[in-house]
Amino acid sequence: MSKSPNESSLVGAVSAQVREAPGGRLTRRVILRRGAAIGVSAPLLAAAISRAPRAAARQETPNALSGEPVVIGAPYNLTGALASLDNPARDGSQLAVDELNAGGGILGRPVELRIYDGKSDVTTVTNIVRQLVEEDQVSALVGLTDTSYVLAAAQVAQDNGVPYLDVGGTAPIITSVGDYVFMIPFGDNVQASVAAEFAQEQGWSTCALLLNEGMDYTKFLAQYFADRFDDDDIGGEIVSTLNYGMGDTDFSGQLTEFKNLAPQPDVLFISAGPDEIGTIVAQARAAGLTMPILGGDGYDTPLLTELGGPAANGVFFTTHQGIYGDDPAGQQFTAAFQEKTGQAPNSVFAALGYDGVRLMADAINRAGALDGDKVRDALAATQGYAGATGQISYEEGSRIPSKSVAIVEVRDLKPTLLKVVVPKTVAPA
């Protein structure tokens, strides 16, 4: 690319600033001031420039794809508290777009993923989603992994009639926002029901429950589990329920109380977030609690075995299918991800982000148009879509997929897939 006029004007402005020092003398103060002026103005100029050539910078598509690209908006929290979940999800989404562009695109047109950073801040998230929807006029939205942010984004999508696929928020309430909002993951009620039914199969009929009271995810997961576990067809009994708070690091009080239960419960259900569960598991084993430990997809990070050590063996959890087992779609995804990034996906959120874009592309192709209403109807009619995170179907009137759930056991410090199941009965959302 040749020197752009923008660039030469920038250089010109800079040199003019330096030349025009009064009396030809560059005192330290003058230099500092000029430096400050340049330091402040350069990024502003750069911002102005960068708005323009975005279209030119778009990647070339060598094959038969033609026409204006289909733009999919991807709001993700790439910095801040949610970065560890959203970055893998973003990578998954980008992989899906690259594959689409290498293949048939969407409606025979190339695909562009427009990624904006929500900075783990709700106001910024609504800003970027509004920008995507109202300024950039994207055809569809795919992104975000936490319920609070998903809810904020979903409302903007719904108000503007833009179909939105939630990548990682698992609270069933998300889809109550409206009929343009669909979830890629199962609801927490589904994975909790699977866990309860799995416990029955294993012959675990009494359970002690420990939950983090400071997170929605952990609170509702525990609630759904308890609801399903003492249903008549399971007949389990919760013998004790104890809480801990956000940021706690010492769980010995609760664990000792469990140790003093007589008889000992068959299983511990621990509803915990990713950064606590390793510590809890280690402390539980040290306290002499040897029974199996059961939990949800919050366990699904390398932190479980890193912090838990050998104590993590014998931990069972429900999670999204995708990077475990021999499901062909999941394996294909894992191989493609490895080829593109040079490493295996270490979080299932990569597969969720991948599925979000693939399913949206599938729905638009089925709809045959970019029209929001048609895409919404096509999404709602999705049946048996083979995603990397499992089969996705939306039952009549529901926008939460009835999706298979993976049950994983940690063996020799390796998460090992036991089986993939669909719950017999789902606790009501």
Next chain:
Amino acid sequence: MASVPSVRPGATASRHRGAVPALAAVALALTLLAVFLAYADASFNGYRLQIVTLVAINATIAVALTLTSGFTGVFSLGQIGFLAIGAYVGALLNLAPQWKSEMFLPGLPGWLAAFDTTGWHPQVALLFACLVGGIVAATVATLVGMPLMRLSGHYVAVATMGFLIIVHSVANNWSGVTRGARGLSQIPSYTNVWAAYGCALVAIYAAWRLRVSPYGRAMIASRENLIAARAVGVNVHRSRMIAFVVGAFLTGAAGPLLAHQIGSVAPSAYYFTTTFNVVIMVVLGGMGSISGAVLGAAIMTLAPEYLRGVEDGMDLGPLSFGALFGLSQIILAIAFILVMIFRPQGFFGDRELGLGLLRRRGPRQDGDEAEVTPTLAPGLDVGPGDGASR
């Protein structure tokens, strides 16, 4: 009180002299603003309108903090706690009853759960929420301020931060009412530019009236030199209380505007990040300057949005930069550091925009210097508020 340094003999005279042009200037400015807002309202898309609206909401909050902290030198880090209170109050009042039951809020008293404003005119419902939000925040501020406003310096900063932490914990854990960390969503979007700018103008006017009133002079006197102010009979606690409670009212009134703009309220949105954002607005504009607060709010709302363009990557001739998320924060931070090095008093320092028309302050060098150098016994200038004021 009249012999306090910042009260200058020429004050009344110059205000009278400038009265007519000042009124004309204000009228002109308001007309221009109204024309701009009408244009924006008619032709901007929702994203741009939201940015324009957020400028006004942030300006309200920043002006309120200027009032609370800039005028008195009592550095409050609890301001966003009042914003949270206002936002939750507004959300709970104006959420549709069917959403209140859908979101399952067992802790709500029956009358509030059934309270239905969906039939009201949206702007009436919004105004009502702003007033109630402001009143609740001001009531809380009265209770909290009694003990806290007796503190000074670092102590009051830490204590007000404690208040913020308490509000955050309550919002996070009182799930029967606030839905905990999940927050409340589906708040109807009632806020428009007129409501937001109306609220901001009320805040600016209130702060300005207070600033030029005897109460305002007492606040500034106690900031500049606590001992001297006490010596001439300024009731320091009372003037701080007024600043704290009025600031809380204005912030609490801004809460529903924000909630009805963003559409959701969650505890994480009303915590340290937001607090420091508002502090930066005020410090950048100049602590103690209302115009500075407005300017700071505009910069801190527009610049991050604008700079996000840098993060997407760009081509500059032979150089090509990939997307680098987080870059905009770094650029902003460097810009702030530079501002603080070269203009530590912020853009406006203690002065106001208005060419000397709106303010009683004299010519620039004269007024500026007089404010910075206390004329009364510099050796006694150990008021803890003094450090915070610059």
